[in-house]
Ligand SMILES: [Zn+2]
């Protein structure tokens with residue numbers, strides 16, 4: 001049971017998704033109990049591992065040897081490469097039971113939507129930075145398929161596709177996976193961005209590519225994409241990856257662009273591993289399927305600094321490593337000890 005609430009007068013939303021009967025002490029127990037965390041992360045208790053297919057909801061898409069299958073209630077596909085299924089504890093649901101939490105009228109509606117898990121490998125503890133180029137390319141194709149799948153749903157307006165890796169990034173399991181939430185609304189962040197783009201003569205992301213190509217913030221370039229540390233980095237070692245061609249969402253991407261994206265993600269994660277010793281990180285796709293003026297971009301954030309009171313209060317971030325310096329480490333121009 002969940003509810004989408006809109007702030008009374010600010011452009012903000014929240015999703016209230018109560019887990020049944022959670023008490024305040026459950027939060028403090030969890031935070032203090034590293035052992036519990038360790039237990040959940042062990043392969044023998046992991047529901048994402050090969051052999052535990054029965055413990056998840058049936059997968060709507062199972063990738064195996066380059067083909068797509070689907071589980072049934074009775075029979076699960078085994079020996080897979082990627083598996084996509086609805087989250088066991090979804091924040092949003094396709095058939096939401098309207099909660100009687102708020103009674104707030106037009107500022108609250110049932111938590112309609114989809115919350116999917118994309119398991120990226122049958123192997124527990126495998127790191128994305130260690131994926132081969134073809135594996136990364138296939139992962140990007142899986143992402144594209146899933147976005148297109150939800151795009152086709154008439155009530156879905158935005159699909160948030162992201163990865164949390166490591167405890168500090170919000171991952172509760174060590175098994176490599178991404179998530180997506182398909183929402184019935186356009187997030188205010190994207191809405192504001194679209195308004196800004198609408199006032200420009202030229203796509204600001206295309207202009208940004210021109211600018212960063214020559215800058216000391218450039219990290220790497222391949223035939224399809226560019227990775228750079230953004231001029232206004234919110235935290236140390238933030239990286240943006242942009243396709244060079246103007247595409248607004250993954251559904252517009254050719255196989256070549258998807259491979260280019262995958263190669264770039266692999267490079268950046270490998271660099272994070274070397275420079276920051278395998279930090280927890282998040283990456284998020286920014287993309288819109290009903291706004292051709294938007295330019296798809298992927299943002300990666302290692303979770304090595306805390307968002308604290310000042311950042312929460314102002315939306316302004318204090319960053320202790322300049323993007324120019326961060327880029328030089330990620331390019332391999334400096335050793336991590338320098
Ligand atoms: Zn596992």
Ligand SMILES: [Zn+2]
Nearest residue numbers: 203206246295
């Ligand atoms: Zn563009």
